[in-house]
Amino acid sequence: MHPAAPCCLDEISIMANRYLGDSFLLPALEPDNRHWFTNGQLHVQFCNSCDAARYPAEDVCFRCQSTDLEFRAIAGEGVIESVVEVQHPVHPLLADRVPYNVAVISLSGAPGCNAIGNIVNSDETDVSIGQNVRAIFEKATDPESGEELLIPNWEAV
Amino acid sequence: MNGNAVVVGIGESEYYKRGGAQETEFQLAVKAISRAAEDAGLELSEIDGLVSYMDNRNDPLRLSAALGMKELRWAMTPWAGGGNNSAAAIQCADAAVSGGYASYVVAFRALAQGQFSRFGSHFSGMTNAAGPHAWTHTYGLISPAQECALHTKRFMHDYGITQEALCDISMACYANAQRNPRAVRYGSPLTREKYHDSRWIVEPFHLYDCCPENDGAAAVIITTPDRARDLKGEAVPILATAQGIGPNIGIDSFQGRWFPGMFYEGVAETIWQRAGIRATDVDVLQMYENFTGPVMMSLCELGYCEPGELQDFVANGALEGPDARLPFNTSGGNIGEAYIHGFEMINEAVRQVRGESTCQVDKVDLSFAVGGPGYAPGSAVLFGRD
Numbered sequence: 001m002h003p004a005a006p007c008c009l010d011e012i013s014i015m016a017n018r019y020l021g022d023s024f025l026l027p028a029l030e031p032d033n034r035h036w037f038t039n040g041q042l043h044v045q046f047c048n049s050c051d052a053a054r055y056p057a058e059d060v061c062f063r064c065q066s067t068d069l070e071f072r073a074i075a076g077e078g079v080i081e082s083v084v085e086v087q088h089p090v091h092p093l094l095a096d097r098v099p100y101n102v103a104v105i106s107l108s109g110a111p112g113c114n115a116i117g118n119i120v121n122s123d124e125t126d127v128s129i130g131q132n133v134r135a136i137f138e139k140a141t142d143p144e145s146g147e148e149l150l151i152p153n154w155e156a157v
Numbered sequence: 158m159n160g161n162a163v164v165v166g167i168g169e170s171e172y173y174k175r176g177g178a179q180e181t182e183f184q185l186a187v188k189a190i191s192r193a194a195e196d197a198g199l200e201l202s203e204i205d206g207l208v209s210y211m212d213n214r215n216d217p218l219r220l221s222a223a224l225g226m227k228e229l230r231w232a233m234t235p236w237a238g239g240g241n242n243s244a245a246a247i248q249c250a251d252a253a254v255s256g257g258y259a260s261y262v263v264a265f266r267a268l269a270q271g272q273f274s275r276f277g278s279h280f281s282g283m284t285n286a287a288g289p290h291a292w293t294h295t296y297g298l299i300s301p302a303q304e305c306a307l308h309t310k311r312f313m314h315d316y317g318i319t320q321e322a323l324c325d326i327s328m329a330c331y332a333n334a335q336r337n338p339r340a341v342r343y344g345s346p347l348t349r350e351k352y353h354d355s356r357w358i359v360e361p362f363h364l365y366d367c368c369p370e371n372d373g374a375a376a377v378i379i380t381t382p383d384r385a386r387d388l389k390g391e392a393v394p395i396l397a398t399a400q401g402i403g404p405n406i407g408i409d410s411f412q413g414r415w416f417p418g419m420f421y422e423g424v425a426e427t428i429w430q431r432a433g434i435r436a437t438d439v440d441v442l443q444m445y446e447n448f449t450g451p452v453m454m455s456l457c458e459l460g461y462c463e464p465g466e467l468q469d470f471v472a473n474g475a476l477e478g479p480d481a482r483l484p485f486n487t488s489g490g491n492i493g494e495a496y497i498h499g500f501e502m503i504n505e506a507v508r509q510v511r512g513e514s515t516c517q518v519d520k521v522d523l524s525f526a527v528g529g530p531g532y533a534p535g536s537a538v539l540f541g542r543d
Contacts, residue, residue: 027291082311087357
């Protein structure tokens, strides 16, 4: 099974401000998450031997134990598998952001892979299980390297 | 059934609200172990094994010195997770005495959450989302309540389960705690109105769906049936134990292959096969409730009912009191008695076999305790009469 063709970079939606606030925690870039957080396009790890998709990335394929793994672009589309509203902030930077939503999103083109994200720019009725969503990217700057981050998030289709 | 090892003593410190203990966490551990030894009629110096779990802060070398142990022959914790390993700790102690590696092994859990960082608030100091947390903390998914809520929400959606089921589970814990003077919530009953009026933590969890934080310690002493015959403590056989994790689960619980779920199908299959019984044969159940939602899913995975039957299964006081259809968390559990990461439930499961519970079920032959659902690997232990 081959992943869907990637969307064009110039068509991606970008948010200038982050859903949880521009001062909220940024991901620390590592080899296994760099694709996800910087490309402006969703990349998921696939096994070149058996084609299994794996999210988050792992050093070894869980299906065939191959180490021949690569990141492949997938369409920035998904479905809300679950979503909750967080009312109690457990980090001081979230104190004035509650309530906010957190969702589990199944990724189109990466069978079995579910990502965590927020549903942004959406009416309350759109934030529900079964809703189709597409990727939107939050712009930020990595404080270590000064590199631009494009953090995938989601909006209702 | 196994029965090659027995619990011969149980003990606990007083249980306190978070920050309520005057003793240090280490003193609480020593108190619980000393009381378990006293219950067994065993000299502390005879203890030769220590088992705990979940980032245990009470170092076995420090404890062995403080307890005056002659020799520490067995010291370990099960790998991974948190309160899910409360029953796995019993399995490790059972393995030690059954295998002849130690004679009297203590399994225990001690925590003084007032003296260390609060769950959740230890995230306050974080300045970035690093390692495995990059995939979750970046999006504000930080606490166990939030993680379990995502599973619970989908499970409720799939099977048409309402908020009342969560309320029923919390109310059972509170009702049973009203019979137990050790319980932190003793004297603080919960009503359905109070439950629904309480604030949301993360929908669908109200405040009362979440266990509190507490200070306290609990311990048991495990030995062989032969050695137990020379001790005064009433021996309670460990009939079966299991710990486990299904295929490809690893550390990320949200993947499509097993979402939503609590990872207890494998533990259920193993323990019922080892014991030669079914879930419904058990007389009394202690099930770890960090939050009420995971209890619903675990009841189904362990074989008590089908997901579509869950709402009715827990309704109308079906879990409350000694005469409940399914006697459940009879000491009040994590929510009502004290959150000692599920170890207070191990003591309660032993009490039920001895006939010493404050919510005593009639004729207990099989008493079951389940470690914390929601985090892999899962674990469970079955106590009973030979």
